[in-house]
Amino acid sequence: MSEAKYAKRIALQLGIAERQVDATRSLLDEGATIPFISRYRKEMTGSLDEVQIAAIRDELDRLRSLDSRKEAILKSIRTQEKLTPELEAAILAADNLSKLEDLYLPYKPKRRTRATIAREKGLEPLAQLIFAQTKINLQEEASKYISAEKEVATNDEALEGARDIIAEWINEKPEARDKIRLLFKEKAIIKSRVVTGKEEEAAKFEDYFEWQEPLMNCPSHRLLAMRRGEKEDFLHIDISPPEQDAFDILKKMYVTGTGDASEQVKLAVEDCYSRMMEISIETEMRLLTKQTAEEKAIQVFADNLRELLLAPALGQRTTLALDPGFRSGCKLVVLDKQGKLLEHTVVYPHEPQRQTREAEQVVVSLCIKYKVEAISIGNGTAGRETESFVRGIRNLPKDIVVIMVNESGASVYSASEAARDEFPDEDVTVRGAVSIGRRLCDPLAELVKIDPKAIGVGQYQHDVDQNHLKKKLDEVVESCVNGVGVEINTASKQLLTYVSGLGPVLAQHIVDYRNENGPFKSRKELLKVPRMGEKIFEQSAGFLRIRDGENPLDQSSVHPESYKVVEHMASDLKCKVQDLLADKALRKQIVLQKYVNEKTGLPTLNDILKELDKPGRDPRKDFEIFSFGEGVNSMEDLKPGMLLPGIVTNVTNFGAFVDIGVHQDGLVHISQLSNTFVDDPNKVVKVAQKVSVTVTEVDIKRKRIALSMKDNPVLGASAKGGGGNFQSTPSKPAESDLALKLAALKGKFK
Secondary structure, three states: OOHHHHHHHHHHHHHOHHHHHHHHHHHOOOOOOOOHHHHHHHHHHHOOOOOHHHHHHHHHHHHHHHHHHHHHHHHHHHHOOHHHHHHHHHHHHHOOOOHHHHHHHOOOOOOHHHHHHHHHOOOOHHHHHHHHHHHHHHHHHOOOEEEOOOOOOOOHHHEEEEEEHHHHHHHHOHHHHHHHHHHHHHOOEEEEEOOOOOOOHHHHHHOOOOOEEHHHHHHHHHHHHHHHHHHOOEEEEEEEEHHHHHHHHHHHHOOOOOOHHHHHHHHHHHHHHHHHHHHHHHHHHHHHHHHHHHHHHHHHHHHHHHHHOOOOOOOOOOOOEEOOOOOOEEEEEEOOOOOOOOEEEEEEOOOOOOHHHHHHHHHHHHHHOOOOOOOEEOOOOOOOOOHHHOOOOOOOOOOOOOEEEOOOOOHHOOOHHHHHOOOOOHHHHHHHHHHHHHHHHHHHHHOOOOHHHHOOOOOOOOOOOOHHHHHHHHHHHHHHHHHHOOOOOOOHHHHHHHOOOOOOHHHHHHHHHHHHOOOOHHHHHHHOOOOOOHHHHHHHHHHEEEEOOOOHHHHHOOOHHHHHHHHHHHHHOOOOHHHHHHHHHHOOOOOHHOOOOOOOOHHHHHHHHHHHHHOOOOOOOOOOOOOOOOOOOOOOOHHEEEEEEEEEEEEOEEEEEEEEOOOOOOOEEEHOOOOOOOOHHHHOOOOEEEEEEEEEEEEEEOOOOEOOOOOOOOHHHHHHOOOEEEEEEEEOOOOOOOHHHHHHHHHOOO
């Protein structure tokens, strides 16, 4: 397929113009990144967003891969000297891999089959005669093929061999496979049962010991759960439509008479389906549904990760961070406004030491010494107890905000190469506490140092294609990093790695240059960094920020290629660029149409004007202070009917997990997310969202908490300042319906 045909097909599929596809393809082939194309090449693409650009790229990759496979197949059939003009046309017209492989199946090199053996015995003419289904004396015709030399001893053996050949012919018919494939999609049932004798070992899969449902109705999380059970050898899975329906379809296609020959074809049809086609199409359906389920699971992970990375940042604050603990104590670190480690120590406010007064004195002393503005507390073991201890310190300056932070992945970071490079002389406890403090001030900058899979916002992440998952999550991180922008003089190597066009090698070169030469004074100085060529500079410069640089535009997302346009605007208004940034009245006098040229159109000019209004603005939402319900620190404190504030920690296809401050997330099943029907939890809740939930069921033994958001207010403006802390008082009876019990069980697969 030509590149022009690619554009036409993709444009039709995505509902956009062919020129948009062509322009995007050209930019991608030149090495431009998706964030760069989306932000700085709007005139060329017609303002396509990142999702549309990624869709074009993925479809281009698929079509090119399909064409590559077509070339290989055509070459193989030509070598066999069996390629006809009609077959070649059909292969070139195939629009998906299934159709292509169906066409190739008769010519595909295969192992020695029953049909191959029958052909070797000279039975193909008999098969052709039978398949024609004319009136013949079947036994008389079969007897002609009896041969001791060819090991055909009886008429039945001759007929059986002929049927083997007919069965293979039918199995290799593209139209037959298409109809059976459609039958699977419409009527296949997926069934699972426990492996005999493994009932006790397989307890976590007990929902699927005797389970069946239509394959196409099976949600992705359930399919992945069953597949995991099969992979661990606890479950048997079968996928098939009603067998008689398959027989009827194939007989209608290939049984054309009523005589003895037609009876042989009927037998061949049943053998074809039972021995070959059913297994083959089931394998296809397994792969197809697995891919679909993985796509959904990966998308859920990606959506959750995006919300987490773009969570509001407190901003640059001198911070005291605590990594809580009981016996081992609470590790304290003090970080300056740029996240630099100033001091660290350990206090023991809890059992068994219970050195509460001494711990209070240390905390107050550090807060006064460093003029601490915020206290960040990890939400792990002893988190709520540590929060209560800190809030109870009487001499703590009242203007210090105290925030609990999700510490998922902090331990992974503390043992990582990045942490060792940054803090070679500190142990893992200090590094972990630093991570807890930094992720309060800027979650994006800190979380990029951690493998996204360690953050804990996915479902069945170990059951999906790991390469695909990594690619998708890396794209999300790249999108978030470039969407927010990066301060080049304070950014870590890990953060710089995700800037458009850079990567780990150039990120390290930038850090090395900064260490050797001091802070960058302008974006132009980037060109002095080793291996920073003009092309990479073009891709990356707009996403890098320099506060207080030589050029005031360096702190904005205005690309250096557009600086002359802004300077032209300032010149026309007889002012400096700095005046444009400071004076709204001046900006209102700008007539954008005046500056349209071949390279710069209105989309870019509108972006420039918005950026001049708020240069370097952070697109993330404003930070809101939040606190958990008072007096509710463990599962033992929970009672059905309690109305509590919480934070969404994970969103899955079957509901949302919510942290209510008891060291065990509760599950709001999809049926309990709203008073109205919900088909997708992501439409109702997002990771890091503050919500109000009602406790409906508590199972301390199995560590299961069922929650509901029905009839509950949503935390929003009320959360500011006061934390949206609801009193823990019974408000309505517990709900203990079957849906919630099933939901609690599904929580095992988080």
